[in-house]
Amino acid sequence: MPVGTLASVKGVPQDILEELGVQILLGNTYHLYLRPGVEQVRKLGGLHRFMAWPRAILTDSGGFQVFSLTDLRKVTEEGVTFRSHLDGSTHFFSPESAMDAQIGLGADIIMAFDECTEYPADRERMRASMELTLRWAERSKKHFEEHKNEVPWRNYVGTAAQSLFGIVQGGMDRQLRKESAERTIEIGFPGYAIGGLSVGEPRPLTREVVESTLEHLPTDKPRYLMGVGTPEEIVEYANLGIDMMDCVLPTRAARHGLLFTSEGKISIKQARHAGDEAPLDPNCGCRVCQRYSRAYLRHLYASNEVLAQVLNTVHNLSFYLDTMRAVRHSISLGKETGSPCVQSRPKP
Amino acid sequence: MPVGTLASVKGVPQDILEELGVQILLGNTYHLYLRPGVEQVRKLGGLHRFMAWPRAILTDSGGFQVFSLTDLRKVTEEGVTFRSHLDGSTHFFSPESAMDAQIGLGADIIMAFDECTEYPADRERMRASMELTLRWAERSKKHFEEHKNEVPWRNYVGTAAQSLFGIVQGGMDRQLRKESAERTIEIGFPGYAIGGLSVGEPRPLTREVVESTLEHLPTDKPRYLMGVGTPEEIVEYANLGIDMMDCVLPTRAARHGLLFTSEGKISIKQARHAGDEAPLDPNCGCRVCQRYSRAYLRHLYASNEVLAQVLNTVHNLSFYLDTMRAVRHSISLGKETGSPCVQSRPKP
Secondary structure, eight states: OOBOTTSSOTTOOHHHHHHHTOOEEEEOHHHHHHTTOHHHHHHTTHHHHHTTOOSEEEEOOSHHHHHHHOSSOEEOSSOEEEEOTTTOOEEEEOHHHHHHHHHHHTOSEEEOOOOOOOSSOOHHHHHHHHHHHHHHHHHHHHHHHHHGGGOSOHHHHOOOOOEEEEEEOOTTOHHHHHHHHHHHHHHOOSSEEEOSOSSSOOHHHHHHHHHHHHTTSOTTSOEEETTOOOHHHHHHHHHHTOOEEOOSHHHHHHHTTEEEETTEEEETTSGGGTTOOSOSOTTOOSHHHHHOOHHHHHHHHHTTOHHHHHHHHHHHHHHHHHHHHHHHHHHHHHHHHOSOSOOOOOOO | OOBOTTSSOTTOOHHHHHHHTOOEEEEOHHHHHHTTOHHHHHHTTHHHHHTTOOSEEEEOOSHHHHHHHOSSOEEOSSOEEEEOTTTOOEEEEOHHHHHHHHHHHTOSEEEOOOOOOOSSOOHHHHHHHHHHHHHHHHHHHHHHHHHGGGOSOHHHHOOOOOEEEEEEOOTTOHHHHHHHHHHHHHHOOSSEEEOSOSSSOOHHHHHHHHHHHHTTSOTTSOEEETTOOOHHHHHHHHHHTOOEEOOSHHHHHHHTTEEEETTEEEETTSGGGTTOOSOSOTTOOSHHHHHOOHHHHHHHHHTTOHHHHHHHHHHHHHHHHHHHHHHHHHHHHHHHHOSOSOOOOOOO
């Protein structure tokens, strides 16, 4: 899922996202709550209509941004008081208000309100945080069930209803992750996310936690790994059984001139590309690689031209989506042949 | 002609420019000379190949930017010494080096090196400046004729050769403009530009100078008014007989949220658009008006989203190009019916 924080994948028009084959976008509840505001989006018919995006949308619960972007936050049993990173104004998110916000935004998949445990944390802290997330999960579900029929977007997108996913926490502790998974399943959701990773821990530890948590999640429900990852990682995690992922990496890296190609990563700002007439990635069929040279992309980046961000983002998204198409293709072949379903792309 | 200062119309991919019906782009020699440099563009096959733009390109001579952007410039008979606005480094443009630069960039239409007379200026200063521009026009033509066969871009675009246009100066003085036009025609060019306007003078004076200068320019050669104007002005000047215009207004205004519509100008940043589901311009067929609401465009602008610049620019260019299509249509009807050839668009 490409990330469209403020109801826009930065720099890329929606018709190009459709052309790239994006099936689902992620929007950030925290950001949309601040701008343009949930009421505004609700009045305008929900996110789909507001941003003119007819395909699927997932919103996060706002919990992660509250924990990572704001200072002066205060967590109580009831919820989180925090200050806006925009103007310092004070706000409050609870499981109930986070559900109201996401129901109002009208995404197809919405997320339970959780506490993202910081890293590192001791076992006592990890357990307390996990227990809080479980209590918030119950409250999220209860409030969602009571209010889900208020979704204002059904007429526009014509699909059934919103789905609420649960989130497994438990820090880096395998036992706590197991317990969190089992008790979240007990509450019961149509899909399960693994949260609280990619928060500064070493990569092998991330993989270990994902692998052990997956053992306890049902295979007949979507399993969503939040905030991951590099092209290699998304292949690796898909291979382990993850069905959904989101990450700002392809879009954020593009804005910094870091481009993913079938021949490895390229930093387009480097002077060695200034005279290079070759396309960014000779194996890529995207609009950018079909038309422009590395020399031109390097010039745009070096000259601070906005088109650099547009073209770089289109390419990186194309690369990620191609990667996931290859993953799906391998899975479908694997099902027929019984062979290991996914191979990593060749490295340069 | 949309302005693509640094070989990019800020924020808009070339395929969308093609789709909008852009026939010719303007590039700025001064900017391209500094970044990525003429030699770089020449080695890469000229501007067309460099920026992957198969349609026509015009480059200005660099004179206007030297006069408007740089401090510490020194004008002598030989040329202009100036400091880069980027790093303060010292450079020199003469008629000969400006021709070399434009031949190297490889545009289809290139411009003689001129001095843009400041406003206001007394008659003595206007005459001296006009005389200098005439001497530079002769040197420009001589150097161009001797070196025009060095164009490196012919193979790529497959057209004949570069054309060098002369520029009429003479400040705001009708007599000097007449003399400048006659003596520039004597030197002989395949097209003539009216320069030195839109430099701070009142609009009625601009119109007066354009109208009186046009009387002295041949009707069987393109007549190009530089740096103009609003949608109303381009219709007005086309009606007077101007064949070509360029202006940063549609693209620059778009970046500041100022949008041109069939119902008048709109400042999309205004709060009154925040809840407006209507398209920007109900009479516009562009991608933006067909898909997005004013509420969404206002949100993108207010949230500093890069997509605001992209979409706003696409719409403003579409509006300008539609305006010029209407002008051409009226001209072709006028030829058949003998009626006045161009009508202004209805105003709100």
